[in-house]
Amino acid sequence: MDFLDELIQITSNERVSTNETVLEQHSKDEAYLEPKNPDYVVFPINSEEVSAVIKLANKHKIPVVPFGLGTSLEGHVIPYYGGISLDFSLMNKSIEVRPDDFLVTVDPGVTRSQLNKKLKQYGLFFSVDPGADATLGGMAATNASGTTSVRYGVMRDQVRNLEVVLPNGEIIETGNLAVKSSSGYHLSSLFVGSEGTLGCITQLTLGVYGIPEVIVAARVSFADLQGAVEAVVDLLAGGIQLARVELVDEHSIRQVNLSNERDFEEAPTLFLEFHGNDAGVEHDISFAKELLAEAEGSNIIFEKDVKDRNALWEARHNLAYSFVHGHPGKKMMVTDVCLPISELAGGIQAAREKMDALSLDGALLGHVGDGNFHALLMIDMTDEEEKRKAEAFNEYIVHYAIDRGGTCTGEHGVGAGKKKYQQKEHGQSFEVMRQIKHAIDPNNIMNPGKIF
């Protein structure tokens, strides 16, 4: 029996594909990297099938690459060494809520919007919001975060337990249902962010939160980026509980105005959100107003009603779309570094100067409460010179971040794109990561060519 027949025997004829279109769909994510087809796409329907497929692959030393919805940004799901793309889109049904425990247990293919729709019935929400409507399995694999992590933490902070199929086909659980534990090594935190290199996530138990009593959004303009970042530091130091704090630069606002026929002030702009009880938020807002005025913020607007809040955040929400729409034929390359807060203003300034020096077209925006910022560069992929410049820009800010105690990736992960920075960032501890990888996956079948 050949390998394909064995795969079909484990699953079914319809759930193993070698169709060129299907292979091509699994050859890429949203990165700017070269695609590569897998040899097979398998659509498992439960953990036992995942286990059987991986056991078989391990026996034949054939690579396995877990695939959610392909929204990753550093080539995480590209099967550079061929083999199986393991697509979790059929494992997307179960959402089991334990409202008294503020927990939910989900299939790995469930998306965050699907989860939030269900949780709303219980007055609960899932906090991690990376922008894309990614699968929760994929979000755990890359330790996704986004606009709300300043308040609620990143994906790793929400994961209470993972069911994982190891490279040898064994099924383990990494945690439990208790709020905290000091029992043994914290495997949940190890598997979150391991990008499918240590095993396949087949179920997740996640912490969730009560929907806040009051949500207020705000928008403020500043004369320069420096001033906007300093205002954020002032707000954080003042003990104001920000639920979101996003910075968008003037180039981005200009693009939003152009693509959407708007007239937002073309200045560095902060988008804020406050969650809490009525009195607490009221107090935070009045203190924030003082601090923002002292920091010379202008056009300060606060909105409470959901429709008005969405209108206020429009420029931030439509930003990526506006750039893609405004640059037909170009591809978006998104950088992602995270700096200590005290280094953030300098880092954003340096990034802008470097972009200008290289004559690159793009936006700067960031989850500034975490020290995390992105450059969105619109690249003509047929222009080798422009591609080289974009790569040089990325290298420049990555080294800038690592040299100042930051990281080459705040939330997008390593994938294939940031492998080359791992040795510099981690030094001797990169060897420890290699030892762990080798101990758990001695045949290197799980997502080979990623991280390492």
Added chain:
Amino acid sequence: MDFLDELIQITSNERVSTNETVLEQHSKDEAYLEPKNPDYVVFPINSEEVSAVIKLANKHKIPVVPFGLGTSLEGHVIPYYGGISLDFSLMNKSIEVRPDDFLVTVDPGVTRSQLNKKLKQYGLFFSVDPGADATLGGMAATNASGTTSVRYGVMRDQVRNLEVVLPNGEIIETGNLAVKSSSGYHLSSLFVGSEGTLGCITQLTLGVYGIPEVIVAARVSFADLQGAVEAVVDLLAGGIQLARVELVDEHSIRQVNLSNERDFEEAPTLFLEFHGNDAGVEHDISFAKELLAEAEGSNIIFEKDVKDRNALWEARHNLAYSFVHGHPGKKMMVTDVCLPISELAGGIQAAREKMDALSLDGALLGHVGDGNFHALLMIDMTDEEEKRKAEAFNEYIVHYAIDRGGTCTGEHGVGAGKKKYQQKEHGQSFEVMRQIKHAIDPNNIMNPGKIF
């Protein structure tokens, strides 16, 4: 040159001891377990010395047991296989504050009260409060937590970077200074809670918080434990931000009254603390009052002034002391399980019934916002029957917790005392922990006989 001479050559004559009194001081912690002397006690003064000592020990396959202040509760620092007790009491000077980043970098022998004294000058505080004035290195090694973790998280949540000396003597850094990162495996979370079995922590960078604008304490009595736990669930579900929420049972209050000539109501009692801005706390309190009244709480007292707050919390603070004081000649054995919140009331009830059935004398108290509770048992260590009963009680509640999705240890760690529960709790994932241990410490020199 013999091993002792080599140790002296690395450090100094005064900083290596084989004195019987010094060995005996390093033979035990606060656990109820049998002590065992190390062969040597070494007092390093910097990471390079730690590295040289561990490299030497690894060459000769001699065990190394890191020692902070010996406040651990499960025999973590007992050198069952002899070798070196590596005492960090001389590495306790450096405290480097980065106030704009809400970070501090400390030597591993610095204690939490020493740190908080320094941080106060900056309007900052370190949140983890396990009761004992432990060293921060030890607190990271066991993933300590305590009364404030319901609001600020456990030790693992605060650790941004660790300098670790590996079993081969290499010095690594596990993290960075950024708030978040998706770069490589999260080694900080792996080393936190690894109890010295993977290496020695020689420096820590920790997240800290601004001292809250307002702190209000509260105390409430209930007719039964069930009612008290249900009230906590109501408070959490109501979105009230509790900074501390401690349950103390009626037996404990009686002991405090006896030992301190007080007349606190001898009923299950909740001790609460609220942190925030003036208006937010005011709002939380008025909502809490409503919920506590609905839950049939009585004698509800709120205090804002620091002296009044301390008086209000007295029964909780003096509890362990009161039991020790009230049972001369007996030793305290502290259990430590953590349950899903929805299982907590049942767990505490079952624990009380089991204590009564075994005629054991002791208190029940808990960090109930996390589902974590302790029994304090006063044991006559010369009475084999009583010791057997205490052990049977501990086993009973550990199995109760694991069977309901909880953990055998919420915050004290595994050490030697809870090794026997690891296989049941972790199942197949315990083998993954073994693989990691073996990959990083192939000669098993680091704290052998703990966890595994």
